[in-house]
Amino acid sequence: MKSSPPSDSEQLHIVLRYELLKYLRGQRLFGILIITAFIAWLMLALPPLLGRGYPSDVRTFPSTFLNFVSILIVLSATFFGSDAINSEFQGRTGYALFPSPIRRRIILLGKYVASALSSLLAVSLYYAIIIVSAQAIYGTLPDELILSYYLAVVYMLSILAFAFFLSSVMKGTTGSAVLTFFLLMMILPIIGIVLNSADIDPWFSITEAGGIVSRIVTMPPVMGERPGGFMQPTGAAASIPYPLYIPEVGSSLIVMVNYFMITLLAAIYVFERREL
Amino acid sequence: MTCPIVTENLRKMYNSFVALDNLNLKVEGGVCLGFLGPNGAGKTTTIKILTALIKPTSGKAYLNGIDVTSDPKAALSDVGAVVETPEFYPYLTPNEMLSYLGELRGMSGNEISERSMKVLDEVKLTEWADKPIGSFSRGMKQRMALAQSLLHEPAILILDEPTSGLDPRGMHEVREIIKTLKEKGKTVFMSSHLLSEAQEVCDTVALLDRGRLIVLDKIENLSKMSTVKKIEVRALVAPTDSQLDHIRRFTGVRSVKQTSPQVLLIEFEGDEDSMAELHNSLLGLGVKMTSFKPTGTDLEGMYLEIIAESVR
Numbered sequence: 001m002k003s004s005p006p007s008d009s010e011q012l013h014i015v016l017r018y019e020l021l022k023y024l025r026g027q028r029l030f031g032i033l034i035i036t037a038f039i040a041w042l043m044l045a046l047p048p049l050l051g052r053g054y055p056s057d058v059r060t061f062p063s064t065f066l067n068f069v070s071i072l073i074v075l076s077a078t079f080f081g082s083d084a085i086n087s088e089f090q091g092r093t094g095y096a097l098f099p100s101p102i103r104r105r106i107i108l109l110g111k112y113v114a115s116a117l118s119s120l121l122a123v124s125l126y127y128a129i130i131i132v133s134a135q136a137i138y139g140t141l142p143d144e145l146i147l148s149y150y151l152a153v154v155y156m157l158s159i160l161a162f163a164f165f166l167s168s169v170m171k172g173t174t175g176s177a178v179l180t181f182f183l184l185m186m187i188l189p190i191i192g193i194v195l196n197s198a199d200i201d202p203w204f205s206i207t208e209a210g211g212i213v214s215r216i217v218t219m220p221p222v223m224g225e226r227p228g229g230f231m232q233p234t235g236a237a238a239s240i241p242y243p244l245y246i247p248e249v250g251s252s253l254i255v256m257v258n259y260f261m262i263t264l265l266a267a268i269y270v271f272e273r274r275e276l
Numbered sequence: 277m278t279c280p281i282v283t284e285n286l287r288k289m290y291n292s293f294v295a296l297d298n299l300n301l302k303v304e305g306g307v308c309l310g311f312l313g314p315n316g317a318g319k320t321t322t323i324k325i326l327t328a329l330i331k332p333t334s335g336k337a338y339l340n341g342i343d344v345t346s347d348p349k350a351a352l353s354d355v356g357a358v359v360e361t362p363e364f365y366p367y368l369t370p371n372e373m374l375s376y377l378g379e380l381r382g383m384s385g386n387e388i389s390e391r392s393m394k395v396l397d398e399v400k401l402t403e404w405a406d407k408p409i410g411s412f413s414r415g416m417k418q419r420m421a422l423a424q425s426l427l428h429e430p431a432i433l434i435l436d437e438p439t440s441g442l443d444p445r446g447m448h449e450v451r452e453i454i455k456t457l458k459e460k461g462k463t464v465f466m467s468s469h470l471l472s473e474a475q476e477v478c479d480t481v482a483l484l485d486r487g488r489l490i491v492l493d494k495i496e497n498l499s500k501m502s503t504v505k506k507i508e509v510r511a512l513v514a515p516t517d518s519q520l521d522h523i524r525r526f527t528g529v530r531s532v533k534q535t536s537p538q539v540l541l542i543e544f545e546g547d548e549d550s551m552a553e554l555h556n557s558l559l560g561l562g563v564k565m566t567s568f569k570p571t572g573t574d575l576e577g578m579y580l581e582i583i584a585e586s587v588r
Contacts, residue, residue, distance in 0.1 A: 003382040003428060005353050014379045018368075025367035095362030096373075096424060099327035099434075100380045101353040275330040 005101040015102075015110025016117075019084075023118050028079050032122045035075065039068055040129040058138040059217060062145055065130045066214035069123070069148075070207070073156045074184040076122055080115035081163030082180040083173035084108075085271055090173050094276045105268045112164055112264065119156050127152070144217045151252070155210040158256040159184060161264040162206060168270040203247070209255035212247045278341035280305050280432050280463040281326065286335035288321050288487075295321045297487035298335065303465055303480075305431075308458045310474030310495075311467040313484035314583060319467040320360065322484070323436045326465070327357045339432060353381070356425030357434040361418050361441055366410025370401055370420055373409060374427055381428050388427075395423040398453055400446075414441040422450060426457075433457060435466040439473060451477050471576045483582060490582055498578045504530070505551070506571045509540040512564040519561055526557050541571070 005011065023029040043065055047054055055061050085108065088094035097107065127149045134141050163180045170176040184207060192202040202208045247255075281303035288296040296318040303309050313319050324330040325337050328348035337344045342351040364373050371392055378388035396402050399419040404412070409420060418441045425433060438454070439447040454477050457464055468474050474481055475495060482492045491498065514537035515523070524532050528546035535541050544554060555568050 003384075003387070005349055005380065006382045011380055014376070018365075018376050021372075022365060022367060092360070092363040093365055095329070095359045096364055096377070096421065098329055099352055099355070099357040099359060100377055101349045101351075101355075102380050103349055273331070276324070 008103065008106050011102050011106050012110045012113065015107055016114045019111050019114035020117070023080065023114065029118050029121070032072075032076055032079050032118070033125060036072060036122045036126050037129070039072075040065070040126060043068070044129075044133055054137055058134060058140055059142045061134055061138065062130050062142060062148075063214060063218040065126070066148060066217055069126065069152050069213050070155070070210050071185070072122060072126055073119065073152065073159050073210070074181060076115075076119035076156065077159045077163035077184065078177050078181045080118050081112075081160045082167055082177040084111045084115060084164055085167040085267065085274075086170055086176055087167075087173050089274065089276055090171065098276060104272045108164065108168075108268055108271050112160065115160055115164075116157060119160060120153065123149075123152055123156055142217050147249075148213055148216045151216060151249070151256075152213045154253060154256045154260075155213055158206060158260040158263070159210070161260045161267065165263040165267040165270070168267040168274065203251060204255060206255065206259045209247055209252040209259075212249060212252035215247065216249065278338075279303060280340055281309075281434075281465055282336075282338040282341075283322070283326075284336045284338075286322065286325060286337055287333050288318070288325065288330070289333045294487050296325075296332070299484075299487070299489055301482060301489065301492065303463060305463050306458075306461045307480050308454065308464040308466065308478045310478035310481045311465060311484065312469075312471065312474055312481055312579065313490075315469075316486075317484040318487040319484055320436055321487075323357075323359055323434055323465075323467060326434055327355070327359055328352060329359060354428075354430050355432045355434060356428065356430040357436075358418075358421040358425050358438050359434075359436045361414060362421050364409040364412075364417065364420060367408060369406045369408055370396055370423065371405045373420070374424060377424050378427055383428060391427050391429070392423075395426045398426065399423045400449065415443060415446055418442055419446065422453065426453075431462060433462055433464045433466075435464065437467055437469065439468070439470070447473070471579055483579065485583055504543065504545050504580075507542045507544050507551070507554070508567070508569055508571045509542060509558065509563070509565060510567040511538050511540070512566055514538050515540065515563055519563060522561055523558065523563075526554055528554065 006014070020029075055064075088097060088107075098104070127145075131141060131145065134145070162184075163176075166180050166183075167173075167176050170179065188205050188207040192205050192208045195202040195205075279302045281301065283299050283301045286296055286299040286301075287294070299318070299322060301322075311319050311322065321330070325332050326339065326344060328344050328351070331345055339351040339355055344351040368376065374392040374395070375388050378391070383391070392405070393402070396405050399422050401416065401419050401423060404416065409417065412420065418438075422435075422438060425435070433454075435454070439450045442450060451473065454464060454466065458477075458479070464478075466474075466478065478495060480492070480494050481498055483490045515534075520532060520534070520540075523529060523540070523542070528544050528550050530543040530545055532543075533541040542554075544551065546554070551570075558565060558568070
């Protein structure tokens, strides 16, 4: 029996299917969807349960929800991306897969697309809940909510690529999961704050750029009227003694797309050279 | 005609450590080659380069004339491999795992189901075909590894210690499978640390030591190279000290060890005629023998001699 290996795109589709099966069997996909639905339920149910009611302004309503989008994206990257590559080495499954007639970059891209689709499902579910709830409660939606969704998808793609890069570089799956989560949740935001306090634009930070996902709704003037740059905090944040860097849509998109391309290419480069 | 497996000046270095030193090999089609050598000789390194798991520092490896490093997809298309004891995705069943790997190789759904049944039967995993691999023992995973390497009926099989982790029955079954592959004209490249296994299954042997190819020849030629044999003699009554002294002075006897009162292990150098003479001399000395048999394999003798020379 002499069959020729399928084309790269067909093989990518095969890897994608079996990777999705992994998420289903391993209950990762189910887990992230449960977390998404639970958080959304908490945000919807808690105000009435605590007797506080919903905000009167339709723009303030989704802003509460949108603060969780970045966390959801980081969680998805940790769930689906942080061990995607190094698990093949640590778990020795690569000994079965890598001697197959398939390019390593196709394995990586198949896994990446599977993780992107799974994360997209979680993010889309979350936005669907926000949109349906806002429509039901206020009968209208902030114009920027859909734009926020598109930006969240771009942010998700760049964060996943970043997680794949860490997974390609790091040996252990636990280490890469912990590093992905804490780097994106704590370390990079802290670096952003420190740079802010030193009057340095942290424009290059992916987490700063990702801030646009919620700010596009909560602070819409950054679109056009006020380009990205430093702003004196107002309202509840007025006590912060230094100006905050506020990203602008264009520059945020450029940073996110660059992170996506550079880290994904770097992940492929490292994976193709990594020895088992 | 292109040799199915060729390596040219293959060299692999880990920092300053030379794992493989200009290895030149040509394995003809239909040959079952036993790849032997002590631990750290470079056997697995060679197999990993041939299966694109690692890249050589310099030199080339070709499968069916295609450079493995520059075009692994084409080079590995007609190759089945078992490298170390691989793990499989624990959430998949053997049938699903074989489907995955079969699809990646371009097999149709019908071919995959037909061949999966056949290979799982060959490795005695039929009743486990739909159970998650996560619950399998090491031996079962080794059987699964062999099944996936046979799935697409490749022309070349690269097997890294294929009987590792198997019980004696499993080892026997795997050897029988390899013999069948040989009969079908497949090219088998098999590393093993079991010399008896290589002698039983393979027709050619490559001996590697410290990354260098020491010898590559047919087993029958190599067996003739070995002149030192170990002979185990069992006696009805323990030989006396005087008898032992006499035995030590016989022509060709290098050493005599009394492993138990009635069992002697004689290291002997000589051909078959000399061995017959030794047998007669022992009888003449009054040793009441219940058995007189060479132990170990011819290949073992050759192996130890060559490795000892290589160390010198």
